[in-house]
Amino acid sequence: MPDQPFAVSSMFQLSIGPHALGSFTSCDGLGCAMDVEERVEGGMNGQVWQLPTRLRYSNVVLSRPLTSQTTLVWAWLRLQVEEPARLPGQLVALGPDRKPIVRWLLDGVLPVRWSGPTFDTEQSQAARETLEIAHHGFVGVTI
Template identity: 50%
Template structure:
């Protein structure tokens, strides 16, 4: 079957420096923006050169309901607090049958924000946590 059939059923795993942080239901922010400098060449009136410059990578935000893996994020955050080294990681999009759909190597990850769940017994919603991190680049693997 084509991969697009599973687009609404995809979920994600995240590992950083070999540490498995578990499964997430959403992954947002896989993207980049390339700055372009314009250069007008003398004698060329037909177009202006568009020269690539810097690339900016979007922060990635992942969310999931609270699970037994939720403590793994705090363990990772505490490691970063003790020694703020950027670590490489991997995001894997999985089909419902757990086979990988696509993998992204994420370079130089550093956490930006973790939002723990809100527990409100008057609302019948799952307790959700959110992890946002910056990085230095993506590579397909």
């Protein structure tokens, strides 16, 4: 079996519908959780049934150093204010060689929050921006 690439020092490319929003250096919150409902059955004192009800998807938070790609995010945010639309999204994890490792296809993406950099001359860190998005779930996960 050939060696499989694994995510180490990945970059993440984000596109929402026709809007390519650039590469991000950090991705957090990509996940889901199954809600369960507990049911007790009469006469079965040693067991509680765990019944699945719905799948909830967490918001995805992406961040990166401030670059000219910030204008791409801002243009998409402005468009969402003027003409809100839940568009499909694509988040691609890239390996150190910049080749795709895995691709998540997201359904109905909306912006939740954008925060710009904090400028502090006493700190030697790069100015960063953060984008938080909500979605209805995964349409697919591919390579």
